[in-house]
Amino acid sequence: MSLRFITILLCLISVAALGQYEVLEAKKVKKQNGEKVKKRDFLSKTDTIFIAEKGHLTLDVESAMHMKLAPGIYHIGSESTRHNEWYGTHLELTKQLKRKGMIMCKFKYKTLVVPGSDRHYEIDRIELDQKGLVNIQSDTSALTISWVNPDYTYKGGYHLVVRDFYNNGFIDIIEIGEEIDSITFYPGMYGHKHMYYNIIADDCRASLRYKIQVNSPNAYSHQRTNFLKPDN
Structure with a gap:
């Protein structure tokens, strides 16, 4: 040596x-x-x-x-x-999804192609009632979201997945029981200023992701970017 x-x-x-x-x-x-x-x-x-x-x-x-x-x-x-x-929390939540076989799972959606363009839309995603940027003003402010699954025969459970907007690391994964179509949670409790969330069913069908901005003094911003820029 x-x-x-x-x-x-x-x-x-x-x-x-x-x-x-x-x-x-x-x-x-x-x-x-x-x-x-x-x-x-x-x-x-x-x-x-x-x-x-x-x-x-x-x-x-x-x-x-x-x-x-x-x-x-x-x-x-x-x-x-x-x-x-x-980051330790992120790793534990990643393991949780891996155990369920959901970390890399993909759902085969039906698509609608816009005539004369290269754009297409997945028309059978889970549909949320809350769209666009959600502003949360305090650590104790609740956010209630509800959704509709286009597969009316589906009887399984769902997961609310909350991630940091900049690093994409998991912040929380909340299991939701079978045949439930709404949940209330408190985004300010996580201490992250910029987050996004979506709903994922046990069969991997998912909603689009939507943004949350927490405006309380305890909320922490992890990176610089234009958070208002559409990403869906």
């Missing part, structure tokens, strides 16, 4: 031991002392950083999912702990 390789290895071990994270992307980011943060720098868990308007930061942290931060003031240690805990 060469001396150079040993030196590099020891440096990497030291970085990990100190709780330092490599900067993968940085725009308009400064440390508390005013020092500019650039790509390939390392930030410590003890660092506090400021991200200006239209800026962003992406860090390589302990979890396999990179941590992305929108404009604001952040303590890196607190943010990495929050992010890694959420």
